[in-house]
Amino acid sequence: MALLTLGINHRTAPVEIRERVAFTPERMAEAFAELRVATGASEAGILSTCNRTELYLAGDDDCAPAVLRWLAGFHDLDAADLENVIYVHRDSDAVRHMMRVAAGLDSMVLGEPQILGQLKDAYALAREHNATGTFLSRLFEHTFSVAKRVRTETAIGENPVSVAYASVSMAHQIFSDMSRNKALLIGAGKTIELVSRHLADAGVKDFLVANRTLERAQALAGLHGGKGIVLSEIPEYLADVDIVISSTASPLPILGKGAVERALKKRKHRPYFMVDIAVPRDIEPEVGGLADVYLYTVDDLRQVIEENVRSREGAAREAENLIASGVQDFLDQLRALDAVSTLKVFRSRAEMLRDAETEKALRALRNGTDPETALRSLARGLTNKLLHQPSTQVRKAMAEGRTEVADFLRELYQLEALDADEHTTTEKL
Structure with a gap:
C-alpha cells in the first residue's frame, strides 16, 4: 500500500494562496466524492486549517500527479502555479509528517495544541464520508497515540504561545492600557474562544461577539459579560470598537473596506487594531491600506511566535525522538500485517493440497486399497505437493546467484539445527 501526503502550509505559501486552496465545510462532501475517483486512491483524508491544507491518500500506486491536477481543478487554479508551493511526502516520510503535524512540530506556533483536535476532526469527517479504510484508520489512530505521548512526556505543550495569544500580544503594541478598549470578535469557534480569554487576561472588559448563529455568539460573549450579535449587525457596532479579531470558516470576506471607511469617519482618527486569523480571509485586504487601521493576517504573527520556537527547541528534540520511534512502530505493525x-x-x-490428497486417499479406500498403502500414499503425495514449488524456486534462485534464498530456507525450517541433531545422534550411535 502506497501512502501519499500532498499539501501547502504557512512555510511554503502565503495566505493569499492558502486561502484559495482551503476547503470550506460546504464543499467537503463534494471534495470527498471526487477525490478518490479522480486520483485512483482507495482511501483519503483532508485537513484544512488557517495554516495548512493537506491531502492524505492511500492506494496501490503513487498518485501525486493526479492529486495535484485534481486539487488545482477543484479550486480553479493552474496546476503549474501550485507546483512551486506544494510539498509531497511518501510512505515513511508521510507517516513522520502526519505525526509531526499532530504533535505541533510543524505548526507556526511550536507545540500548539489546536492542530491535534483539527486532525481528529479531519479523521472523523473522512470516516463520515466513508473515505478511510484499514490503512489510514490505523495511521490516524497511531498518530494520535504518538501525539499524546509527545504531550505527556515532553514540555512541548507547556505555556504554548498560540496564534490567539500572539494576536493579543500584538494588540499591546497599539494599546498600552487595554482595559479602556472594546473588542469585537468575529466567529465563535475554539480560536476565538482562546482570543477572548487572552483579551480578558490583558484587561479588556467590553466584548462584542459576532457570529452566524446568535445563540453561539451570546454564549461566548456571556463568559465575559459581553454582548452577542449576528454578522449582519457588525456595521452598526463597528465604530464603537477598537480591536477586531476574526476567525470564521466563511468562504467570502465578512468585513469590507466600505464598512470600515464609514466607521472611521465616526471615530475621528482613533486607530483600529485588526487581526484576520481566518483562511480564506474574513477582512478584505484593502482595509489594511486605510489610515489609522493596523491590519494583520496570521502570517504577520511570526515575530511573536518565533520567540516561542526558540524557547522550545529542547522539548522539540525530545519530541522528534518520540516521533521517530512512533514511525518505526507503525512500519513494524504494517510489516506484521503483511x-x-x-x-x-x-x-x-x-x-487445499491437504484436502485434495485426503480425498484421493478416501477414494482409494472406498475402492478397496489396503489402508496402510493408502496412508503411505497420502503422506508421500502430500509431502511431494508441499515441497515441489519451494524446491523448484530454490533451485532457480541458486542458479541465478541468489544464494540468500537457501539461507532463508534454512532459517525458516531450522535446517542447521536439524543437521546438528542428526550429527549428534550419529556420534552416539
Missing part, C-alpha cells in the same frame, strides 16, 4: 496476510495465503494453499 506477514499475517502472506501466512493466510500460505496456509490456505497447504489446506
